[in-house]
Amino acid sequence: MTLTGIAQAGNPPLGPGNIEIFPKRDMVALEGYADQAGETATVTVSRNGQQVGIGEGVIDATGFLEFNHPGGSCWTGVTPNIQGGDLVEVRFSETAFTDGAYVSSAAITEVTHSDFAATDVEGDVEGTVTISGTYGDDFGTRFSLDRFVVEVVNPEMRRPDPSTPPTLIGERAIGWTPVVDPAEPNGGPGYEVTGTAENGEFSVTFSMYSAADAERVLDGEHVVTSWMADAGELALGNSLYEFGEADGPGFGGCPAGPASQAPVPPTSVAAVRSGTDITLTWSTPAQPADANPIAQYRVAAVDTVTGQEIAVRQPANPGENSAIIHGLVADQAYPLILEATNGQWSPVVQLGTLGADGTLTPWVDPTNPDTGGGTGGGGTTDPGDGTTDPGTEEPVAVAPSAFSMTRVLAGHESVTVEWTAAQPGSATSPVTGYEIVATGPAPADGTAAPTVTAQVAATATSGTVPGLTNGTGYTVAVFALAGELRTGGTAANGVSAEVTPNDVVTITRAQYRADKREYRIQGTAADTTGNRVHLRVGTVPGSGSVIQLNVPVNADGTWSVDLRNGPVLPSDNRFTVVSDSGAGLVAAMTRSR
The missing domain is CATH 2.60.40.10 (Immunoglobulins)
Structure with missing residues (x-):
């Protein structure tokens, strides 16, 4: 037996393999699984015992694989809306163990900024940034404030643009933890930091000794990180909530989230015919987690003589539903159809044909008659005594049902x-x-x-x-x-x-600061050959006030906008991005004051 065949599993992982979860982006990263390099990893997301997402990908030579991020694998069918309390697990194709990690409830809800008049006193505070948020009952069980950090990440805090004032910080990331290590106290060169974390709420204030550094802290990425266990330098079962990140699929081609998909419709009904009326009853099927509920059904009887439908729209009930279709011809058969909507209409379900005698005949796909019967011949089998048994036939091969x-x-x-x-x-x-x-x-x-x-x-x-x-x-x-x-x-x-295949653009970060009309936007474009993106406020591509035009797409597909004194963002926080290669996107901005 190989060593990898007897590898131990854990929740959180025992290391060196680790699971990192980015709930705001519905992203999961696997790291340190070098022993499983080349294997297929199946990652599932579950909530209260119900699977809400699944994806597969191959672990690379370094032991790394990520889902819902440019260059990584996609979730299958639907991108799960990962939330605090969810369970993320990974299984491997050739190694018999399962690692898992729970998602932390910690989340940032607000980032605010205040300016102060500068003085000649060394170490005076010229600006503050306060990061506030919440955490749940999982702290004290799966998580602990001993393993909790509020961070700001901005490379400009270490190497600022030469055209801006120098920085006093000298680090790309600064943070605060409620349990202070004497060897690494909160605060540092150029700033002080204070905070509280109690009763399910946290608030952390970074007090900066220069106004320029206060701006850099405000413009940085604001993250609350919490993890399930320590293993040396590893933070095992790590959750990172990134304020301002855009929810949803990470790049073009990945499936939409559950709230953006059509509902799962019923596939069968009970039909009772009485003269010129048909009474249909059915049950609302279970929907994916976080999906919009079915709001309405449409059932119809199709008149094959006139080509018209006799339809009824019926508000949806959580359990049993029924509708009566009136005005049919008594001796005529009618195909029945059903569809459901939750804001988007489901596929039309062909329920079958209801005969004049009330018999419901299953629907047969006209492009593939085998869906209603079978192909191949019958026959007899030899029971082993030299005779044949005409009562035993070979199984008949049948094509799959319509979909x-x-x-x-x-x-x-x-x-x-x-x-x-x-x-x-x-x-x-x-x-x-x-x-x-x-x-x-x-x-x-x-x-x-x-x-x-x-x-x-x-x-x-x-x-x-x-x-x-x-x-x-x-x-x-x-x-x-x-x-x-x-x-x-x-x-x-x-x-x-x-x-028609085309370029695909995505948004990975979108922040707007109202008091200075500042925009910090980052994204990707699939086409990297001489491509540019153009950004405007509003929801109609090509119209609205210009945020920035002719933004170049880098060789790795990324692009960014860093703008002050831009146009006023509408109250709906929407803006558009279009590329030279024909891609377009309407997205939402995170607004701060």
Whole structure:
């Protein structure tokens, strides 16, 4: 047995492997797992025993892997809204142990700044920055104020811009802890720091000896860090709450968070026919954690003679729901459909056809008749005594059930598709995987249109096709596989299968200081070839007051804006970013006074 095969596991990890969690960005980083280099790591996020997120990626040669960060792996299907109290666990493909860490409840709620008149007295305070926040009951159990630090990080505090006044600090990061180590007291050159942490609240004030340093502390990154255990220099099970960071997916192509996704609709109903009426009953299915609740249903009977729908909209109840559709033709059969909305409409669910006699016949995908029956022949088997048993037939292979594509996202030289899970056609015909096909435009010479494909696992409900050309239109299809049988997914209502890959921009930091109209914005762009981004206030790209234009995208894909005396930010705190390569984004700013 190898040493890695008997590695110990822990919650928090025992080291050298460690789990770091960034709840504001829904990001998780694995570090120190060099013994698992090359293995597939499966990371789950759970809340009260219910899984709310899962992702997979390969540990690199240094033992590192991160989720929901540029260059890292994505969460699968939905980006979990990571919160205090959640449990993050990691398992490996070839090493039999599980590490875990809980997410700390500590969070920053406010950052404020005050100026004071300068004097000639050495060590006088010329500005303060106060960082306030809260923590929960997990302190005293999983966490402790012995392992709690409020920090400000800004490289300008060590090496300021030559055009600005010199710094008295000389460090890129300064902090405060409620339990003081005599060897490392709070405070330092150029500043004092005081604070309190009690009864679930903390407040920390940095008093700076120069106004310029007070500005640098205000402009820095404000972080509260807490961890579950110490192991030498390692802070095991570390949670870092970063004030001002943007919530949600970390880069283009990753799935949206639960509050930005369409609901999971019911897939079956009970139908009772009485003359010209149909009474439908169904139950609201469980929704993903943090998803918006279903607000309304729409059920309809489709008149195949007139081509019209007889529809009813029904407010959603948490449990059982019912609706009556009136005005049907007594001797006519009607296909039934259902969809749900939580602000976004779900895929349309084909419930089947209700006959005049009240019998509900399951729906059959017209593009794949095998979804309603089977392929292959029957036969007899030999019971072993030289005779045949005509009562025992070979299993019939059945294609997977119909399913819907719920989201098609253009990425940089790629496209990402999400879908509802297809169900096995029968107990002996499991879903074995999915194939995503992106078909480009047909060449002028009449040859076949080029296609790019990607295969994903049977458990997946999303996948990405790389290797596409930006600016070129593609038609996307997803097929559920059961061996050699396949069922094509249909685009849900409002979802287009036509997509054009393009540049993708993201926001990683967005802060606005109202009293000086200062903007501190950082982000990424996927296209790094001579690309620029342009920022304006408001929600309509290309309009609104200019924050800054022609911001260059660096070779690593990052870009930043550092601006004073900019335009007044609207009260909704929204601004737009567009790139030369055609990407656009509306985002929210964190406002401070």
